[in-house]
Amino acid sequence: MKVYNGVDEFATAQGDVLGTTEWVVVDQARIDTFAQATGDHQWIHVDAVKAASGPFGATIAHGLLTLSLLPVLLHELYKVDAVTMAVNYGFDKVRFAAPVPVGSRVRASAVVGAVDKVPGGVQGKIAVTIEVEGSAKPAAVAESIVRFVA
Numbered sequence: 821m822k823v824y825n826g827v828d829e830f831a832t833a834q835g836d837v838l839g840t841t842e843w844v845v846v847d848q849a850r851i852d853t854f855a856q857a858t859g860d861h862q863w864i865h866v867d868a869v870k871a872a873s874g875p876f877g878a879t880i881a882h883g884l885l886t887l888s889l890l891p892v893l894l895h896e897l898y899k900v901d902a903v904t905m906a907v908n909y910g911f912d913k914v915r916f917a918a919p920v921p922v923g924s925r926v927r928a929s930a931v932v933g934a935v936d937k938v939p940g941g942v943q944g945k946i947a948v949t950i951e952v953e954g955s956a957k958p959a960a961v962a963e964s965i966v967r968f969v970a
Contacts, residue, residue, distance in 0.1 A: 909965040
């Protein structure tokens, strides 16, 4: 894990390779819980019988479920100490390139992009790729925007 000692140190982090996380299993229980939380009960996610004869051969994770794993995954890779608050400021260029079949393992790799000073802190873009074990294409790629307040 990369540890930055405050916003001033993170302000110089552009280009830092943060590495790759451990694998996380995306099982049906996680998919069903996400469906309950969001109200997205589309059959490709929650109906194993129908999904078995569908385009993916099994249920798949919601794209937004895959994206919502970023906080837990990124917390494995880096942190900024001596801040009063960290805020998810949003995302740029989010793409879901490949499905995440039920039972798959995913992991993330990340690189710090542009970091800009903002009133009271810094805002950085983290270029993230979420891969599916055994897949030639990533499940998702995104620029996560995070703001750290000193």
